[in-house]
Amino acid sequence: xxxxxxxxxxxxxxFSCGLRELCLPVGLEEDEINTLDSLINxxxxxxxxxxxxxxxxxxxxxxxxxxxxxxxxxxxxDGREQVTGFHMPGEMLGLEAISTDVHTCHAVALENxxxxxxxxxxxxxxxxxIPSLMHHFHKIMSRKIxxxxxxxxxxxxxxARERLSTLLLxxxxxxxxxxxxxxxxxxxxxxxxIGSYLGLKLETVSxxxxxLQKDGLIKINSKSVQLNNISWLKQRSRGNFHxxxxxxxxxxxx
Amino acid sequence: xxxxxxxxxxxxxxFSCGLRELCLPVGLEEDEINTLDSLINxxxxxxxxxxxxxxxxxxxxxxxxxxxxxxxxxxxxDGREQVTGFHMPGEMLGLEAISTDVHTCHAVALENxxxxxxxxxxxxxxxxxIPSLMHHFHKIMSRKIxxxxxxxxxxxxxxARERLSTLLLxxxxxxxxxxxxxxxxxxxxxxxxIGSYLGLKLETVSxxxxxLQKDGLIKINSKSVQLNNISWLKQRSRGNFHxxxxxxxxxxxx
DNA sequence: GTTTAATTTTGGTCTAAGTCAAATTCCCGA
DNA sequence: TCGGGAATTTGACTTAGACCAAAATTAAAC
Numbered sequence: 001x002x003x004x005x006x007x008x009x010x011x012x013x014x015f016s017c018g019l020r021e022l023c024l025p026v027g028l029e030e031d032e033i034n035t036l037d038s039l040i041n042x043x044x045x046x047x048x049x050x051x052x053x054x055x056x057x058x059x060x061x062x063x064x065x066x067x068x069x070x071x072x073x074x075x076x077x078d079g080r081e082q083v084t085g086f087h088m089p090g091e092m093l094g095l096e097a098i099s100t101d102v103h104t105c106h107a108v109a110l111e112n113x114x115x116x117x118x119x120x121x122x123x124x125x126x127x128x129x130i131p132s133l134m135h136h137f138h139k140i141m142s143r144k145i146x147x148x149x150x151x152x153x154x155x156x157x158x159x160a161r162e163r164l165s166t167l168l169l170x171x172x173x174x175x176x177x178x179x180x181x182x183x184x185x186x187x188x189x190x191x192x193x194i195g196s197y198l199g200l201k202l203e204t205v206s207x208x209x210x211x212l213q214k215d216g217l218i219k220i221n222s223k224s225v226q227l228n229n230i231s232w233l234k235q236r237s238r239g240n241f242h243x244x245x246x247x248x249x250x251x252x253x254x
Numbered sequence: 255x256x257x258x259x260x261x262x263x264x265x266x267x268x269f270s271c272g273l274r275e276l277c278l279p280v281g282l283e284e285d286e287i288n289t290l291d292s293l294i295n296x297x298x299x300x301x302x303x304x305x306x307x308x309x310x311x312x313x314x315x316x317x318x319x320x321x322x323x324x325x326x327x328x329x330x331x332d333g334r335e336q337v338t339g340f341h342m343p344g345e346m347l348g349l350e351a352i353s354t355d356v357h358t359c360h361a362v363a364l365e366n367x368x369x370x371x372x373x374x375x376x377x378x379x380x381x382x383x384i385p386s387l388m389h390h391f392h393k394i395m396s397r398k399i400x401x402x403x404x405x406x407x408x409x410x411x412x413x414a415r416e417r418l419s420t421l422l423l424x425x426x427x428x429x430x431x432x433x434x435x436x437x438x439x440x441x442x443x444x445x446x447x448i449g450s451y452l453g454l455k456l457e458t459v460s461x462x463x464x465x466l467q468k469d470g471l472i473k474i475n476s477k478s479v480q481l482n483n484i485s486w487l488k489q490r491s492r493g494n495f496h497x498x499x500x501x502x503x504x505x506x507x508x
Numbered sequence: 509g510t511t512t513a514a515t516t517t518t519g520g521t522c523t524a525a526g527t528c529a530a531a532t533t534c535c536c537g538a
Numbered sequence: 539t540c541g542g543g544a545a546t547t548t549g550a551c552t553t554a555g556a557c558c559a560a561a562a563t564t565a566a567a568c
Contacts (some may be wrong), residue, residue: 058539077492083408098396105403112339116311124389128382141395142352148402149350149359151329153336155409156453164342191516199410204555206517220565222516238331414525445546451558458525460547476534 042117052093052107052115059097063116065089068113069188073196074105083197085147086110086189088174092140110188155199158239163198164208165237168218172227183227212236296371296436305363306347306369315371319343322367323442327450328359337399338450340364340443342428346394364442409453412493415451418462419491422472426481437481466490 043066046052052070070087084105087093097103098120125132150170154163176182187194191202193207193210198205212218217233219226227233297320300306306317308325324341338359341347351357352374381388404424408417430436441448445456445463452459466472471487473480481487 038502074403076407076411082410084403084406085564095396096399099400102327104400124385124392127387129355131378131382134388138378138395139353141392141399142349143403144399145350145395146353146358148399148406149328149338151406152338152402153330155406156336156450157330157334171434196410201556202516205516207555210517253489255520360563455526464547473547
């Protein structure tokens with residue numbers, strides 16, 4: 001159907017793509033690395049607001065975020081958008097399209113980003129020669145399912161502040177894994193996008209932020225967040241709101 | 255960690271497993287079918303209430319429902335259970351465990367069931383020799399992700415009656431694909447389990463059922479459901495509640 | 509750097525769904 | 539066939555979060 005208008009693609013090595021360490025940490029032989037290099041020979045830049053793919057586009061490749069930040073969302077019949085995920089460097093996008101050979105969600109860059117493109121048929125071919133690579137790919141797909149389950153638990157049962165705490169902790173973890181601070185980071189999504197992901201209205205998100213700040217758990221300054229006490233926040237994300245009292249009167253926040 | 259206590263396993267052929275048509279509809283050569291037969295040589299019966307696997311158990315195999323009905327759920331810290339899916343014959347279970355080699359959710363039979371077991375390492379091995387089989391497996395995993403997205407859309411934005419309508423239509427579709435009636439079927443799950451899946455309390459589910467019945471869209475008799483007008487129900491599942499009026503006064507229900 | 513537009517916060521009301529409780533029906537085992 | 543426990547329905551009340559609106563802050567465009 002539609003074709004991805006992003007161009008031009010430029011060749012680069014597997015190393016400069018940053019792919020190996022981030023996404024395919026399997027023990028490979030020297031010649032296997034070369035094979036792998038030939039696999040991931042495309043990348044492109046996408047600027048803030050640009051689409052990596054749109055629902056309805058033909059599926060050709062899966063993508064790995066090299067730098068930047070993406071959101072994926074599906075569009076309801078009535079025009080409402082449901083954010084299905086936020087995506088950081090090292091994460092794979094487009095896996096949902098394998099089932100029908102057509103993308104079923106939209107992927108848009110929330111800041112200027114770079115992505116690696118992996119033609120999927122090439123991945124399957126090379127996977128035949130490098131079983132550990134194929135197996136690692138299966139793990140990545142499976143992890144996506146686990147993440148979705150976590151989102152379902154969040155949406156199915158949690159209260160507003162639990163949802164927000166859970167998201168903040170999740171982002172915190174992922175920033176930490178990338179070597180960034182786990183307690184200080186910038187949200188590059190709007191309150192509305194956060195709300196869509198959490199199944200809440202933007203006003204509710206804003207109030208939840210305010211409340212967490214009032215309780216001394218976080219500090220927010222529009223887009224920048226500081227987590228004052230991650231372990232207390234974890235309690236909160238599990239519904240233990242009664243510990244709040246202790247927090248308010250509690251010891252200094254580090 | 256834990257081991258699956260289900261036993262004994264018995265050998266059977268691929269044909270009797272019913273696997274070929276349901277789950278792996280790929281064009282295979284004769285010798286490939288034999289290879290495949292050697293892959294799927296285990297099955298077992300699980301009676302109503304029995305567990306196929308539990309969270310924490312080692313991952314060895316993926317499973318295909320041969321007959322019966324399963325639910326999968328994850329357990330929250332506070333003991334709340336979140337149903338993540340209902341599973342009918344032909345559907346694959348256990349995919350979420352590939353990522354960590356440990357199951358992260360529970361799978362329990364809602365009625366007496368039979369399942370096929372596929373040792374996952376064998377599947378990966380044989381997939382190397384039969385690329386179309388491997389590719390089909392990737393499609394199945396991908397479809398799981400799409401289904402999860404659908405659940406996320408449901409939980410993230412829909413009203414109670416939209417959610418229930420969506421579930422009923424989804425079950426209807428899946429029964430139809432199995433050759434059963436799309437308008438008359440039995441729910442083998444409780445209102446509480448439905449509620450957990452839909453992110454609602456059981457009372458709300460019950461009221462939603464009653465309301466859909468009052469509006470003439472369905473007929474319920476405890477566990478048995480009759481969908482009177484699927485296209486109107488589809489409108490409902492998309493939030494068009496105003497068509498209700500027409501339905502109530504509307505023409506005869508077929 | 510100023511103007512404008514977009515985003516965020518906060519307040520006030522309303523409603524869908526949660527909670528509590530009681531009545532009814534269903535279903536399983538003796 | 540009967541009895542008892544579970545599941546379901548329905549009612550009355552409460553509440554978290556949606557909805558509406560206005561002010562305040564931030565970001566973007568010129």
